[in-house]
Amino acid sequence: MVESGLVNPLQAFERLAPEPDWAFRELTPRQTSYATHGYHRYPAKFIPQLAARLIEEYSSPGDLVVDPFMGSGTTLIEAKLMGRASLGVDVNPVAYLVARAKTQCIDPVHLEQALSRLCGQLMLTAPPIFFDAAPAWTYEKLQVAPIPGRNTSGWPSRLHYWFSSATLHQLAQIQKAIGTLEDEALRTFFYCTLSHILKPVSYWHDRSVKPTRRLEKPIPDARKLFCRHARQMAQGNREFWELLCQRKALETPAVPHRADARQLPLPDESATLIITSPPYVTSYEYADLHQLSALWFGWASNLREFREQFIGRSNGVRAVETRSGSPLAEHIVRQIGEVNSRKAREVALYFSEMRECFTEMLRVLVPKGHLCLVIGNTHLCGVEVKNAQVFAEQLHALGFAITRVILREIPSKILPRTRDKATGKFAKVSAADYIAYPTEYILIARKS
Numbered sequence: 001m002v003e004s005g006l007v008n009p010l011q012a013f014e015r016l017a018p019e020p021d022w023a024f025r026e027l028t029p030r031q032t033s034y035a036t037h038g039y040h041r042y043p044a045k046f047i048p049q050l051a052a053r054l055i056e057e058y059s060s061p062g063d064l065v066v067d068p069f070m071g072s073g074t075t076l077i078e079a080k081l082m083g084r085a086s087l088g089v090d091v092n093p094v095a096y097l098v099a100r101a102k103t104q105c106i107d108p109v110h111l112e113q114a115l116s117r118l119c120g121q122l123m124l125t126a127p128p129i130f131f132d133a134a135p136a137w138t139y140e141k142l143q144v145a146p147i148p149g150r151n152t153s154g155w156p157s158r159l160h161y162w163f164s165s166a167t168l169h170q171l172a173q174i175q176k177a178i179g180t181l182e183d184e185a186l187r188t189f190f191y192c193t194l195s196h197i198l199k200p201v202s203y204w205h206d207r208s209v210k211p212t213r214r215l216e217k218p219i220p221d222a223r224k225l226f227c228r229h230a231r232q233m234a235q236g237n238r239e240f241w242e243l244l245c246q247r248k249a250l251e252t253p254a255v256p257h258r259a260d261a262r263q264l265p266l267p268d269e270s271a272t273l274i275i276t277s278p279p280y281v282t283s284y285e286y287a288d289l290h291q292l293s294a295l296w297f298g299w300a301s302n303l304r305e306f307r308e309q310f311i312g313r314s315n316g317v318r319a320v321e322t323r324s325g326s327p328l329a330e331h332i333v334r335q336i337g338e339v340n341s342r343k344a345r346e347v348a349l350y351f352s353e354m355r356e357c358f359t360e361m362l363r364v365l366v367p368k369g370h371l372c373l374v375i376g377n378t379h380l381c382g383v384e385v386k387n388a389q390v391f392a393e394q395l396h397a398l399g400f401a402i403t404r405v406i407l408r409e410i411p412s413k414i415l416p417r418t419r420d421k422a423t424g425k426f427a428k429v430s431a432a433d434y435i436a437y438p439t440e441y442i443l444i445a446r447k448s
């Protein structure tokens with residue numbers, strides 16, 4: 001660990017050694033998915049204990065903790081458990097649904113009654129008679145109640161690409177049953193369950209994070225899987241409820257928003273602490289990974305439009321003026337440009353958009369408020385993309401002091417560890433030629 005208020009922010013990275021107590025090696029999957037953390041898969045989730053430790057060290061009860069790339073809401077849940085108000089933002093509608101479900105806490109008795117009723121009703125429903133050659137499936141035919149923001153134009157054929165007609169009918173039954181629930185918290189809870197089971201009941205290859213189809217995959221009954229997962233989630237809700245009651249934190253606000261990190265819905269100087277893990281450049285195409293939920297719930301009319309909102313995207317990046325504010329970023333972009341001009345454009349845009357996010361974080365932080373960024377470095381086109389060092393330069397130039405840099409090892413069970421060196425994308429262990437993120441940085445900056 002290096003503590004400083006250095007003139008040259010890159011000095012903070014010299015002679016760093018991994019700090020074993022930040023690796024959380026001893027934690028089991030059960031411990032990292034306690035309470036509501038296990039509701040829904042999400043790529044590059046925080047370890048809750050890591051977020052908790054940063055909250056403990058850099059804030060006090062009653063403070064406002066913010067996560068501008070909240071993903072599945074890990075920071076918000078931990079902040080609530082520790083009696084800090086929190087606000088999170090993500091452009092991804094799937095993140096918004098999952099974070100809403102995970103941060104709300106439902107009276108366990110009320111939830112279990114609703115769960116028994118809903119699953120009783122679903123399991124009684126006769127299996128649908130269907131023919132795969134039947135006319136194209138549409139939402140209208142199944143009379144699924146529309147949910148806010150749904151835009152279904154262009155989607156039905158794509159739904160048939162991923163799901164059998166039998167599964168579509170079962171999913172529609174579930175959706176319809178959820179739509180009849182009057183309590184919004186219950187609907188959110190069960191929509192989250194539904195979103196989580198879309199992958200196992202689709203043709204999406206179970207062992208692939210990428211959208212790969214496996215048509216011979218055995219497809220489980222969606223209603224049974226839904227009820228099984230909802231029961232597991234209900235146990236998580238009970239655990240969350242009991243912890244919050246013990247800590248007298250049931251009423252502590254934790255507010256997810258669907259918004260862009262460059263426009264936080266907060267007044268100037270309102271947040272004491274920002275904890276976040278930004279998107280990685282061209283490695284996770286969040287829009288593609290979450291297309292089943294976006295497709296099912298009708299959150300985007302096509303994949304291209306859906307992708308465009310994400311920072312770190314690798315599809316459809318046009319040549320635009322960029323401003324990184326970091327000499328190191330410019331150097332990295334030039335090096336990549338010698339090999340692949342398209343990739344260079346993507347990286348330049350990524351650093352430029354991240355700079356806009358940091359400007360916004362600076363605006364909302366109180367003076368002397370802290371920003372904790374969890375980020376790993378990677379390789380693209382054979383060039384090392386030193387995200388952490390670039391961020392340190394950008395933050396320093398904007399008026400942050402880099403006060404601490406922690407290097408942590410990532411136990412392999414928590415994050416994918418392999419990358420293809422040329423594309424920078426996650427790859428199978430056997431196919432990869434580079435171990436990705438065996439370590440990552442926690443960059444701590446103070447608003448000066």
Ligand SMILES: C[S@@+](CC[C@H](N)C(=O)[O-])C[C@H]1O[C@@H](n2cnc3c(N)ncnc32)[C@H](O)[C@@H]1O
Pocket residue numbers: 042043044045046068069070071072073074075089090091092095259260261262276277278279280286309310311312
């Ligand atoms: C590394 S993930 C965060 C995971 C999170 N820490 C968790 O525990 O689940 C980064 C997130 O940034 C989001 N993101 C990408 N572009 C964004 C933008 N312009 N504004 C807000 N969020 C964005 C992605 O949707 C993704 O959820």
